[in-house]
Structures are given as C-alpha cells and as structure tokens.
Amino acid sequence: MKSVFSWWTTRVTVISTLLILLSGNSTQANDPGACFMTTEDGRTINLGSLCGITPVKPVDTGVYRIDIKRRSGNTPIVDVTFNGKQTFEMIFDTGASGTLITQSMANALQIKPSGTLQASIADGSVIKLKTGQVKSIGVGGAKVNNVRVAIAPNADTGLLGHDFFGNYDVKIRQNTIELYRR
Numbered sequence: 001m002k003s004v005f006s007w008w009t010t011r012v013t014v015i016s017t018l019l020i021l022l023s024g025n026s027t028q029a030n031d032p033g034a035c036f037m038t039t040e041d042g043r044t045i046n047l048g049s050l051c052g053i054t055p056v057k058p059v060d061t062g063v064y065r066i067d068i069k070r071r072s073g074n075t076p077i078v079d080v081t082f083n084g085k086q087t088f089e090m091i092f093d094t095g096a097s098g099t100l101i102t103q104s105m106a107n108a109l110q111i112k113p114s115g116t117l118q119a120s121i122a123d124g125s126v127i128k129l130k131t132g133q134v135k136s137i138g139v140g141g142a143k144v145n146n147v148r149v150a151i152a153p154n155a156d157t158g159l160l161g162h163d164f165f166g167n168y169d170v171k172i173r174q175n176t177i178e179l180y181r182r
Contacts, residue, residue: 062180062181063178063179063180063181064139064140064141064142064168064178064179065140065141065176065177065178065179066078066092066139066140066142066176066177066178066179067079067140067175067176068092068174068175068176068177069089072091072157075091075092075093076091076092076172076177077089077090077091077092077157078090078092078139078140078160078177079139080137080138080139080158080160081137081138081139082105082109082134082135082136082137082138083109083134083135083136084135084136084138086108086109088101088105088108088158089157089158090157090158090159090160091157091158091159091160092160092165092172092177093159093160093161094162094170094172095122096159096160096161096162097161097162097163098119098148098149098150098161098162098163099137099147099149099150099158099159099160099161099163099164100119100129100149100150100151100152100155100158100159100161101149101150101151101152101155101158102151102152102155102156102157102158103151103152103153103154103155105158106132106151109134111132111133111134111149111151112132113130113131113132113151114131114132114133115130115131115148116128116129116130116131117129117131117150119150129150129151129152130150130151130153131148131149131150131151132148132149132151133146133147133148133149134146134147134149137160137164139160139164140177140179142164142165142168142179144163144164147163147164148163165179167181167182168180168181168182169182
C-alpha cells in the first residue's frame with residue numbers, strides 16, 4: 001500500500017510541476033538554451049553560470065540601467081566613463097543642459113580648452129567657463145561621442161547633463177537610473 005501511495009504522490013508532483021511550467025505566466029526565452037530569471041519588477045537575471053551555459057551578449061533593448069553609487073542630498077551620484085578609459089563620480093543632474101567637469105577631471109583627461117560659454121548656475125548668476133571636447137561619455141552601457149564639456153575650475157564634482165541623456169526618457173529609482181530610448 002505504501003508503494004502505491006508513493007507512486008501516486010510522485011505522479012501528482014510531476015504533473016503539478018508540469019502544469020506550473022506550462023501555465024500562461026511562465027516566461028519564455030527566444031533562445032531555447034537560455035537560462036534566466038525575471039524579477040517582479042521586470043529585470044532579467046542571467047543564470048547561465050548555474051546552468052552551465054556560456055553567456056551570450058544581451059540583445060539591445062534600448063533600456064540602460066545605471067547603478068546609483070550614493071546620493072548627495074537626494075541627487076544621484078553615478079560612475080561616468082570618459083573616452084572608454086577613465087571613470088569619475090558625477091552628479092546625474094536632470095536640471096543641467098550640458099555636462100560640466102571639474103578642473104582635475106580635465107587635467108586627468110588631458111583636455112585642451114577650445115572655447116568658452118556663458119552658463120547660468122543654480123543661484124541665477126551667469127558665469128563664464130572654458131570648454132573642451134571629449135571623445136566619448138559612457139554610463140550603464142549608454143554612450144555618446146564627441147561631446148563638448150564645460151570645465152569648472154572650482155567645482156568639486158562634475159555634472160552629467162542633458163547632452164548625455166536628452167534622447168532618453170529617464171526614470172530615477174531608489175538604487176538605479178533607467179534610460180529608455182525614445
């Protein structure tokens with residue numbers, strides 16, 4: 001009798017598992033060999049190393065996720081890579097029309113000033129800043145090339161502005177910033 005009960009329990013467990021796997025709520029990958037998990041908020045997590053699958057380059061979905069390192073007040077601080085080589089902490093400034101780097105950043109990047117611009121700052125005053133050119137700015141997989149940046153001699157932290165993320169819809173979450181291609 002015990003073996004019959006065990007046999008039926010095993011069959012019911014297998015059938016229940018199959019029904020769950022075949023239900024409409026399951027997530028399917030385009031690649032039948034893929035091994036991943038989708039979180040409640042829609043993020044895809046690659047589990048390839050657990051499944052013994054060699055990871056493949058993800059498909060460009062037009063969404064870039066940027067980790068927030070910390071905050072200054074409520075303003076996110078993120079890592080920004082210049083020219084594909086050097087990374088600096090910068091303020092992700094939704095109120096800045098352009099990108100502003102510090103003098104020490106300009107020195108490290110060996111930027112030669114090539115012009116000037118008039119900039120309105122937060123207190124309403126207008127200041128004159130030197131400008132230079134960087135080959136690229138990259139954050140979270142998103143990248144722009146040949147960007148004119150302002151150089152602020154007295155700034156402690158650079159500002160990443162609309163010249164970087166202006167072609168994206170921006171969603172600032174607790175620990176990440178999401179850029180959605182328009």
